[in-house]
Amino acid sequence: MPPVFALVDCNNFYVSCERVFNPKLAGKPVIVLSNNDGCAISRSNEAKSLGIKMGVPAFQIRDLIKANGVQVYSSNYALYGDMSQRVMQTLAGFTPDIEIYSIDEAFLDLSRFKRYNLTDYGHRIKSTIKKWVGIPVSVGIAETKTLAKIANRIAKKSIKAEGVLNLTASPYQNKALEITDVRDVWGVGPAYTRFLKEKGIRNALQLRDADDKLIKQRMGIVGTRLIHELRGVPCYCLEHCPLPKKGITVSRSFKHAIETLNELEEAVAAYVTIGAEKLRKEHSVSGVLMVFVMTNRFKRENLYSNLNTLRLPVSTSDTSELIYYAHLGLKEIYRKGYLYKKVGVMFNDLVPENQIQSNLFDVWDRNRSMKLMKALDNINIKMGSSTLKYAAVGLRQNQRWKTMFDSRSQSYTTNWNQLLEVQ
DNA sequence: TCTGGGGTCCTAGGACCC
DNA sequence: TCTGGGGTCCTAGGACCC
Numbered sequence A: 001m002p003p004v005f006a007l008v009d010c011n012n013f014y015v016s017c018e019r020v021f022n023p024k025l026a027g028k029p030v031i032v033l034s035n036n037d038g039c040a041i042s043r044s045n046e047a048k049s050l051g052i053k054m055g056v057p058a059f060q061i062r063d064l065i066k067a068n069g070v071q072v073y074s075s076n077y078a079l080y081g082d083m084s085q086r087v088m089q090t091l092a093g094f095t096p097d098i099e100i101y102s103i104d105e106a107f108l109d110l111s112r113f114k115r116y117n118l119t120d121y122g123h124r125i126k127s128t129i130k131k132w133v134g135i136p137v138s139v140g141i142a143e144t145k146t147l148a149k150i151a152n153r154i155a156k157k158s159i160k161a162e163g164v165l166n167l168t169a170s171p172y173q174n175k176a177l178e179i180t181d182v183r184d185v186w187g188v189g190p191a192y193t194r195f196l197k198e199k200g201i202r203n204a205l206q207l208r209d210a211d212d213k214l215i216k217q218r219m220g221i222v223g224t225r226l227i228h229e230l231r232g233v234p235c236y237c238l239e240h241c242p243l244p245k246k247g248i249t250v251s252r253s254f255k256h257a258i259e260t261l262n263e264l265e266e267a268v269a270a271y272v273t274i275g276a277e278k279l280r281k282e283h284s285v286s287g288v289l290m291v292f293v294m295t296n297r298f299k300r301e302n303l304y305s306n307l308n309t310l311r312l313p314v315s316t317s318d319t320s321e322l323i324y325y326a327h328l329g330l331k332e333i334y335r336k337g338y339l340y341k342k343v344g345v346m347f348n349d350l351v352p353e354n355q356i357q358s359n360l361f362d363v364w365d366r367n368r369s370m371k372l373m374k375a376l377d378n379i380n381i382k383m384g385s386s387t388l389k390y391a392a393v394g395l396r397q398n399q400r401w402k403t404m405f406d407s408r409s410q411s412y413t414t415n416w417n418q419l420l421e422v423q
Numbered sequence B, C: 001t002c003t004g005g006g007g008t009c010c011t012a013g014g015a016c017c018c
Helices: A013-021 A045-049 A058-068 A077-092 A118-132 A145-157 A173-178 A190-198 A204-208 A212-230 A261-281 A319-333 A366-383
Strands: A005-010 A030-033 A040-043 A071-074 A098-102 A105-109 A137-142 A164-166 A248-258 A284-295 A305-316 A340-352
Touching (some): A005 A145, A013 A030, A030 A045, A040 A045, A077 A118, A118 A137, A118 A164, A145 A173, A145 A212, A173 A204, A190 A212, A204 A212, A248 A261, A261 A366, A305 A319, A305 A366
Parallel strands (some): A030 A071, A137 A164
Antiparallel strands (some): A005 A137, A098 A105, A284 A305
């Protein structure tokens, strides 16, 4: 029995989250910026109409913002993460066959609802989420994930669809593919778009009917799967439970470049702290630690970037041990005289914490370390993150490497002191 | 002056082994 | 002029996703 997928995708998610708690933003151009208020990463439809592109640097649209009264927000990940959970929980009430694909979208397997009117079901999902969580979503329904993506895209734009498009057994399937530019197909990025257009393949319909050999040759197995999916042959199934992570990266750009090793060490210690917490939350330990540094990638002169890989003697998720090795690695790649704009740490070779390969010459008290980390995590969960932290992250106020959020909204849903007040 | 962050998968090529 | 073959593992880089 062929499956049916629905893709539920939140519209302009971060902006929509801000609007839930600030209804005055309805109908106005609104954008949410990335860390350090760098780029526009979420835009309301009104902001899109003004020509504000995804990822555009804020300084390039300063005049546009001023002239049109665009409402600007720093990103508030605590809020978006919590709102995302509410959306997903609501979705889970519609079917247990759900795959959370990203912070703002989920695939549902609706195969067991085939005898119902799926379009109606889509509308019920949409209106329930709007009512319960306050977030507008679009729903695309089709025989494969790739087709559901296309359906969703059209559902979002078409006035007639009212946010829901069901392409199963639809006479409009060809039409839908024809009006979808090839670059908007899931899995087709800039490089493949260039190649396909050179071959005269401009829309999803032409891609679906393209020569298998041509696609296989240039786009490999992924391309082959892609065109099968467009033909209604499912190559990707629903991933019920999230697979364990293969790696964890924590990195940040600085608002202003940093020169001294000491400051970089503080930043690295802070990122290791975040990463190690993530590791422990996943019940994983890391066997390979990488540290990297880079100067401003948009400047031509005095460029430097380097990455150091350290194989750890014993896989670990202990913050202090990881800080120790990260600092060792950092010292080796630090060069005096450069203006550093970004540093980061990566944890790879993750394995479950109950499968640690011990080392004969290990001097670390693993038992004690585990208990200490547990206590540390419990306190920080209960009393707020970084209630307890390592001195290596520095004690001064206003550290220059700290990420800036000049126009952040309140943490309405995750902090008792920042609840919405109704006057 | 000011340009995000965190992932996955696939492939080609080199090292190494038998 | 002649210079194995095949398998595995690892890494770097490319391409894509949100």
